[in-house]
Amino acid sequence: MAMNLSAVSNIHPFPVIPREQIYMDYQATTPCDPGVLDKMLPYFSNIFGNPHSRNHVHGWLAEEGIEVARQQIASLLKANEKEIVFTSGATESNNLAIKGVAGFYGDKKKHIITCVTEHKCVLESCRQLEQQGFEITYLPVQQNGLIDLDNLRNSIKDETLLVSIMAVNNEIGVIQPLKEIGAICRQKGVFFHTDAAQAIGKIDIDVNEMNIDLLSLSGHKIYGPKGIGALFVRRKPRVRMQALISGGGQERGMRSGTLPTPLCVGLGEACAIAEREMKDESERIARLGHQLYTGICKKLSHVYLNGDVERRIPGNLNLSFAFVEGEGLMMGIKELSVSSGSACTSSSLEPSYVLRALGVEEELAHTSIRFGIGRFTTEEEIERAIKTVVHEVQRLRAMSPLWEMAQEGIDIKSIQWAAH
């Protein structure tokens, strides 16, 4: 790795990741950029004041750090800094956006539209509102993972309060048509919320051009610290919300609690780096993604890319390796830290609901691996990844009864399988 994540030293009492391990799970989380960490450190020690203390320099300097961060976040979104509310992460931001807006306007409008491939925190927030008498429309996705805009348009009715559609999907990396969704929502007078945790720093976002009213983001997906996120809340026209956390009225009453200054500063710096680096970084990651995909496909047949081929971020490559079960494969490629849509990796033993929503058949959903490529991925790592994936898939196919049947020309679907 370009950044040494495994600085081995005998004097360090903490566990160390083995040197040969390759991190390819950038959708799960990202390492904190060293530049981000540098900016954060003084706020753990010297500038430790409560940023809400109004009467001394300890408080003032902490507050200044936070306000710079707020501007850095706003700048990345082309928003105003007064529209940024700090939260603990995208999960809280999504909860606040959906439940907060529902809480404020719910006596007038009780219909919310979202999508089946949203993150669980959006879906579960909606489920909870459903129990409180809200009507929720869960839009299906097309085979490419994108929603159908006509379907969205037709689902909006007089009682519709909010449309919540994610910017980039965490499992398959597809980019929803934000500008088009925003235009529809604005035309119909409906709030548009987007979970942009996986999109920030990867695609251009302009909350005004895209008519986004609420936008969630997270620090640790963009090389910032864990435990911090933000919610953009539009001021013109104003979006009002009921707070979820009661307290001292920080963040203009929308989110009480003392702000964690080092984390806020870290999130701000992560946004500033993202804004500066996005163009070059996207091109570099696209090259690496292409190298990985073509390298694997050159050596292996029956490999399928999940999600739209064009409308996706290049750092997410979700591949199904037919006839090889995902978790079994992960065990073989253990020097790669990746994720799988296989049932075995989830506690529910159900294959990925996102892949199922795309219409990916269950047997293929079980064979999927998500490769995440990010800021610190190197060409050499991609080459090693190709080698180990090809080797293991070939090994496991050689011991797969399904591969054997396919070679013999037996249609797997023609067999009466007993469910278990």
Added chain:
Amino acid sequence: MAYSEKLIDHYEKPRNVGSLDKNDASVGTGLVGAPACGDVMKLQIKVNAEGVIEDAKFKTFGCGSAIASSSLVTEWIKGKSIEEAGTIRNTEIAQHLALPPVKIHCSILAEDAIKAAIGDYKAKQAGIKAA
């Protein structure tokens, strides 16, 4: 999730991978599980005139625990009579490989695979006698 050394050993160096001639009268084939559930095991046994399992082969689509469970049972059943092999319980497999609770179904599948292979062999033999 950390797997036991025995499990990893069977996964990395699986024993008796392969296929026997399924049309051979002395070969019983068991195919259990389903692709949609994420595990399929094919277990084959070759039984001699004395009713002893001379050879066993497997192929498995599944997670590491499923592969290790099937590899392990091929070792266990070789040299056993079909009656003895039929008494192998999933709990023994799970215990030997120290399967975590969420993977117990892999050992159940391996037990089912043995029974299915024996059942197929017996059905073939009964067919021959009847003919």
